[in-house]
Amino acid sequence: MxxxxxxxxxGCVIPARLPYxxxxxxxxxxxxxxxxxxxxxxxxCPDPTGIELIDHExxxxxxxxxxxxxxxxxGVISFCSGCVETLKGVNYFINKDIDAMQKVNKYLKKIGKTxxxxxxxxxxxxxxxxxxxxxxxxxxxxxxxxxxAVHYGCHYLRPSEIIQWDDPFAPVTLDEIVKTLGAESIExxxxxxxxxxxxxxSDSDLSLQMIxxxxxxxxxxxxxxxxxxxxxxxxxxxxxxxELNKRNDSEYNMPIFYLSELMALSFGxxxxxxxxxxxxxxxxxxxxxxxxxx
Amino acid sequence: MMSEGNLEKNSKSALVIGGGIAGIQAxxxxxxxxxxxxxxxxxxxxxxxxxxxxxxFPTNDCSICILAPKLSxxxxxxxxxxxxxxxxxxxxxxxxxxxxxILKRARYVKEDECINCGVCVEKCPMRVIDEFDRQLxxxxxxxxxYLQGVPAIMTIDKDKCLWFTKNACRICEKVCEREAIxxxxxxxxxxxxxxxxxxxxxxxxxxxxxxxxxxxxxGYQKYRNVVTALEFxxxxxxxxxxxxxxxxxxxxxxxxxxxxxxCIGSRNDRSRKYCSSICCMYTTKEAMIAYxxxxxxxxYVFYIDMRAGGKGFQSFIQRGENDYNIxxxxxxxxxxxxxxxxxxxIVYEDLDNGEIKKLQVDLAVLATCIIPPxxxxxxxxxxxxxxNEYRFVKTxxxxxxxxxxxxxxxxxxxxxxxxxxxxxxxxxxxxxxAAEVIRGG
Amino acid sequence: xxxxxxxxxxxVLKHNASLSYCYQCSTCSGGCPVALLTExxxxxxxxxxxxxxxxxxxxIESQDPNPWLCSTCQKCVELCxxxxxxxxxxxxxxxxxFEEQKFPEAFYSQGKAVFDNGVAIPYSxxxxxxxxxxxxxxxxxxxxxEIKTLMNETNFAKNILRGNE
Numbered sequence: 001m002x003x004x005x006x007x008x009x010x011g012c013v014i015p016a017r018l019p020y021x022x023x024x025x026x027x028x029x030x031x032x033x034x035x036x037x038x039x040x041x042x043x044x045c046p047d048p049t050g051i052e053l054i055d056h057e058x059x060x061x062x063x064x065x066x067x068x069x070x071x072x073x074x075g076v077i078s079f080c081s082g083c084v085e086t087l088k089g090v091n092y093f094i095n096k097d098i099d100a101m102q103k104v105n106k107y108l109k110k111i112g113k114t115x116x117x118x119x120x121x122x123x124x125x126x127x128x129x130x131x132x133x134x135x136x137x138x139x140x141x142x143x144x145x146x147x148x149a150v151h152y153g154c155h156y157l158r159p160s161e162i163i164q165w166d167d168p169f170a171p172v173t174l175d176e177i178v179k180t181l182g183a184e185s186i187e188x189x190x191x192x193x194x195x196x197x198x199x200x201x202s203d204s205d206l207s208l209q210m211i212x213x214x215x216x217x218x219x220x221x222x223x224x225x226x227x228x229x230x231x232x233x234x235x236x237x238x239x240x241x242x243e244l245n246k247r248n249d250s251e252y253n254m255p256i257f258y259l260s261e262l263m264a265l266s267f268g269x270x271x272x273x274x275x276x277x278x279x280x281x282x283x284x285x286x287x288x289x290x291x292x293x294x
Numbered sequence: 295m296m297s298e299g300n301l302e303k304n305s306k307s308a309l310v311i312g313g314g315i316a317g318i319q320a321x322x323x324x325x326x327x328x329x330x331x332x333x334x335x336x337x338x339x340x341x342x343x344x345x346x347x348x349x350x351f352p353t354n355d356c357s358i359c360i361l362a363p364k365l366s367x368x369x370x371x372x373x374x375x376x377x378x379x380x381x382x383x384x385x386x387x388x389x390x391x392x393x394x395x396i397l398k399r400a401r402y403v404k405e406d407e408c409i410n411c412g413v414c415v416e417k418c419p420m421r422v423i424d425e426f427d428r429q430l431x432x433x434x435x436x437x438x439x440y441l442q443g444v445p446a447i448m449t450i451d452k453d454k455c456l457w458f459t460k461n462a463c464r465i466c467e468k469v470c471e472r473e474a475i476x477x478x479x480x481x482x483x484x485x486x487x488x489x490x491x492x493x494x495x496x497x498x499x500x501x502x503x504x505x506x507x508x509x510x511x512x513g514y515q516k517y518r519n520v521v522t523a524l525e526f527x528x529x530x531x532x533x534x535x536x537x538x539x540x541x542x543x544x545x546x547x548x549x550x551x552x553x554x555x556x557c558i559g560s561r562n563d564r565s566r567k568y569c570s571s572i573c574c575m576y577t578t579k580e581a582m583i584a585y586x587x588x589x590x591x592x593x594y595v596f597y598i599d600m601r602a603g604g605k606g607f608q609s610f611i612q613r614g615e616n617d618y619n620i621x622x623x624x625x626x627x628x629x630x631x632x633x634x635x636x637x638x639x640i641v642y643e644d645l646d647n648g649e650i651k652k653l654q655v656d657l658a659v660l661a662t663c664i665i666p667p668x669x670x671x672x673x674x675x676x677x678x679x680x681x682n683e684y685r686f687v688k689t690x691x692x693x694x695x696x697x698x699x700x701x702x703x704x705x706x707x708x709x710x711x712x713x714x715x716x717x718x719x720x721x722x723x724x725x726x727x728a729a730e731v732i733r734g735g
Numbered sequence: 736x737x738x739x740x741x742x743x744x745x746x747v748l749k750h751n752a753s754l755s756y757c758y759q760c761s762t763c764s765g766g767c768p769v770a771l772l773t774e775x776x777x778x779x780x781x782x783x784x785x786x787x788x789x790x791x792x793x794x795i796e797s798q799d800p801n802p803w804l805c806s807t808c809q810k811c812v813e814l815c816x817x818x819x820x821x822x823x824x825x826x827x828x829x830x831x832x833f834e835e836q837k838f839p840e841a842f843y844s845q846g847k848a849v850f851d852n853g854v855a856i857p858y859s860x861x862x863x864x865x866x867x868x869x870x871x872x873x874x875x876x877x878x879x880x881e882i883k884t885l886m887n888e889t890n891f892a893k894n895i896l897r898g899n900e
Binding site for chain 3: 511557561562563564565598599624625626627628629641642643644645647648649650651652
Binding site for chain 1: 768769772773801803804805806807808809810812813822825826827829830832833838839841842845846849853854855856857858859862865866869870871872874875876877878881882884885886888889890891894
């Protein structure tokens with residue numbers, strides 16, 4: 001069987017603002033023997049919570065342009081739920097509607113490109129879930145003591161007609177991966193609720209209220225950390241705890257992990273290699289409290 | 295057991311499949327016309343869904359009180375032969391001349407000896423989840439399907455009986471004074487020839503009987519204080535698992551606020567597109583009965599549209615609002631969550647002012663969608679009749695008692711969700727058509 | 736007083752016929768996290784109702800309810816018993832708001848950034864250095880000319896350069 005290889009679509013947020021998340025993600029795939037091919041010339045996906053909402057056609061055109069740059073050999077993956085939704089969405093719309101397909105290619109022609117809507121798009125967690133056996137083989141340090149509040153986020157699951165992956169209301173994939181790593185997945189109220197990040201563009205107070213509700217529920221359930229698979233959710237959870245503590249009487253201090261960071265830890269990578277010092281809420285305290293030997 | 299009576303010699307008989315109110319009415323109509331009827335019912339006793347109801351709308355009459363006389367007439371009528379705990383296995387032939395094979399399951403109880411005294415039930419050690427009471431309590435391995443069931447004969451559930459599963463026990467045999475227990479009894483194959491026409495009246499199931507994603511968001515079977523309408527009906531019944539004193543399943547407390555959620559699984563493109571027809575009416579009925587048991591009760595009904603088209607139906611709903619402390623909200627509920635006391639929390643829109651509100655209730659009742667009865671696919675093959683896209687029996691639009699095969703008629707919920715009055719009048723219609731075939735030659 | 740704008744109504748219907756399946760059951764509003772938070776000031780059912788009625792002035796001019804408060808969580812779409820494509824209809828309405836230059840500042844910033852740079856977050860020197868330190872490959876982003884060409888073709892450029900309110 002040929003070695004698994006995918007084109008890698010990084011998007012805007014991770015490479016330009018949270019590069020340390022890219023580090024652990026790349027390391028995990030390397031350990032699993034899955035090749036990630038970097039492609040030149042990608043633009044913003046564009047943001048399904050941003051540009052899509054002001055100009056759907058431009059979103060289709062730019063998205064199709066990104067897809068047209070892909071190798072078409074094995075498909076393209078992304079570490080970002082938003083990018084995955086956009087790229088899957090572009091495929092969905094132009095394959096569903098012949099007018100959209102023709103229009104998009106009319107635009108692409110102006111820059112010497114075409115796109116037929118056939119490049120497969122997957123979320124990196126999809127690949128991980130499809131390779132649980134390989135993951136098990138690579139675990140050196142099971143994540144005992146981690147009580148993880150898994151946050152699926154919205155664009156990883158919905159709209160299910162476009163994403164076509166896990167159950168939109170009772171998903172299991174991320175919980176399965178977390179359990180495979182040896183950690184405990186904690187049930188908590190509001191588990192399926194949105195983190196509120198997209199709302200920040202329109203009403204930052206409402207956006208904060210939404211993440212406040214989630215953090216409250218996570219604390220109440222007794223989790224000691226949160227795992228996400230989307231940089232928007234990551235920022236929403238990590239960047240706002242201090243602000244919320246200032247505004248209310250809360251004492252949020254919950255480490256937020258990207259799924260790949262935890263997986264890299266379990267594979268034996270050291271925290272220094274993974275850029276944990278860049279987290280706003282340092283996980284060192286958590287590691288010490290659960291006796292996770294680093 | 296054919297009585298000569300007013301039967302012509304060599305005359306054809308009718309077969310009625312299904313012993314619910316529709317089948318019973320059809321059988322009685324045919325029998326009163328002098329036609330011999332063989333009635334086949336899958337369960338150990340006839341009565342069907344109506345026996346599970348406490349009261350019936352729009353009069354709120356006691357359901358069993360209306361049903362019982364018909365049950366006993368059925369069992370005594372000289373022109374009706376009742377095959378309970380039986381199933382139709384094979385049908386050959388055509389209109390006017392069917393031949394039918396019936397599997398009569400062994401009850402392991404002698405039908406002529408059992409007097410339904412109940413001693414065997416008291417002594418039987420096996421506890422089995424009770425299907426009649428919608429899994430809310432347990433029966434024994436030897437049992438009556440329900441208290442007032444006809445025929446009034448016990449049945450042994452051989453899948454649960456210790457003798458059949460583990461070669462042990464046989465206590466029932468020891469205590470039965472009539473020596474009515476017969477573990478050697480065999481299934482019987484009954485062959486009927488000369489069946490002129492057949493009526494299919496096998497009723498319905500509910501969407502919670504099959505695994506369905508639509509109930510998940512409401513916490514059904516996850517939250518103890520969320521029940522379905524038929525479960526609630528059993529809780530309201532004096533003969534039910536709580537003797538009619540409605541108590542929450544989590545802590546046994548009397549509920550003071552009950553939310554009724556309409557259209558669970560029906561009128562839903564992701565589940566069943568059709569309207570389940572009777573839920574708007576039965577929900578108000580249930581809320582009224584619950585209020586009669588406890589007049590401090592507050593009831594909240596959440597609906598898409600209030601379907602109350604029959605005679606006296608709209609005023610029934612109005613009475614609910616005026617006299618029974620029922621508040622109606624046009625706001626279908628998306629999901630149920632619970633607080634730390636297992637109280638269901640309902641989020642709804644109040645259309646009077648456009649506000650989104652949270653309501654904490656003590657109990658939530660789901661009005662779940664009617665679906666075709668279990669085994670309908672097999673039955674349609676055996677009979678050679680078509681099912682529609684929703685897998686109900688297919689009927690032409692202007693002739694709702696006809697099926698796709700001549701000589702086979704239908705009535706009641708097996709072809710479309712409907713209430714009792716309509717089932718009964720369709721049953722008479724089906725009986726008339728069945729008689730035409732038999733008399734018409 | 737709101738006026739029915741038949742042209743607008745037909746335009747929306749033409750774009751997304753699922754709008755006409757709505758039977759105003761409020762399942763969407765009951766499940767919407769923002770509707771609950773705002774106690775109904777944001778109300779997806781109402782937006783669809785106004786779209787069905789063609790109340791362009793309410794939707795685009797006064798933006799009541801404010802469609803930009805949708806968090807795009809897609810719960811409504813998954814729950815809707817009639818499979819009304821709510822978020823697509825909301826996207827259409829927001830697209831129209833954009834054309835009328837009535838949209839939040841943050842969307843302008845992102846759109847302008849992509850127009851000018853090809854990406855929403857341009858690579859600062861410090862980030863380029865940090866990436867190198869972390870052993871990450873250098874990113875070669877899209878040619879700005881190509882992006883500008885596309886955005887000119889789709890009229891995005893025209894709208895984003897008009898300045899915003």
